Amino acid sequence: MLKLTCPYCGVTGEETEFHAGGEAHLKRFGPGSGDEDFTNYLFSRKNPRGVHFERWRHQYGCGKWFHAARDTGTLEVFGTYTAQTGEPPADIVAKIKAKRPEWEGFA
Amino acid sequence: MSDVTRITDQGMITLRADFTSLKGITVPETRKIRDGIAWMSPDELLVLVPKSDVSAKLAELEKALNGHYLLADVSDARAVFSLTGDWAREVLAKGAPVDLSPDAFKPGDLRRTRIGQVAAAIWMVDDRTFHIVCFTSVADYLEEWLRHASRSAAKLTYF
Structure with a gap:
């Protein structure tokens, strides 16, 4: 079971209380960008087995979007953090590195 | 057994705003309800008053608020x-x-x-x-x- 803690209201719930929002920290490419960038932004997503960063919404709770860092293979959650950030916070990255030394880092 | 009653005279007002900008309203702690004000999310409160007092409360809140906010009677x-x-x-x-x-x-x-x-x-x-x-x-x-x-x-x- 995947259990997440909402960083806004502090509630820990299992995944049916939340709504998955796909890969986190996408860089937006809009009008004026190159075809390849735009195509990648629209269609290309990472799908790793291992460390992954995702967006989640606390659907049946405070309704807020947030970020979660987790392992897609073991469902271990390394941490959740607010949506108002463009990349994972340093403490979460450090925590993942300590637990998964082979992890290549956030790119 | 436990008794279930539908309360029909409950007035409810949704207030969405940046809590730090609220003056004259005591915001309850996270996931608490206090003095008829319920914490619904980091920027949403549910104000509970009798249904007959909703218009008066709306007017009162409207006066107390400024800046960007949303105030809505959601009783019905x-x-x-x-x-x-x-x-x-x-x-x-x-x-x-x-x-x-x-x-x-x-x-x-x-x-x-x-x-x-x-x-x-x-x-x-x-x-x-x-x-x-x-x-x-x-x-x-x-x-x-x-x-x-x-x-x-x-x-x-x-x-």
Whole structure:
């Protein structure tokens, strides 16, 4: 079971209380960008087995979007953090590195 | 058994704003209800007043607020139930993924969650009473669900 803690209201719930929002920290490419960038932004997503960063919404709770860092293979959650950030916070990255030394880092 | 009552004279006002900009309104702590003001999210409050006082309260809040905010009378968009009984905790625990043990959920505590798979907010009024708010569109369903879960043949004594 995947259990997440909402960083806004502090509630820990299992995944049916939340709504998955796909890969986190996408860089937006809009009008004026190159075809390849735009195509990648629209269609290309990472799908790793291992460390992954995702967006989640606390659907049946405070309704807020947030970020979660987790392992897609073991469902271990390394941490959740607010949506108002463009990349994972340093403490979460450090925590993942300590637990998964082979992890290549956030790119 | 536990008693389920639909409260029809409850007025509700949704207030969305940056809490740091609110003056003259005491914002309850996270996931608490205090003095008729319920914490619904980091930028949303539900103000509870009798239905007949809604217009007056709206005018009062409108005067107190400035900047960017949303104020809406949602009395008719929500339904409110009261659930009273010695095993009210057990009734809700059947359908809501919330730790309702006496240590974890106390009078004054509030949770937005789902009951019988529909979105709802619950809070504890006293040791044996919960109030439950849901959307009007699912009110009849939830009322039936609550009555069904609280009938004496379905009694549970867990907590």
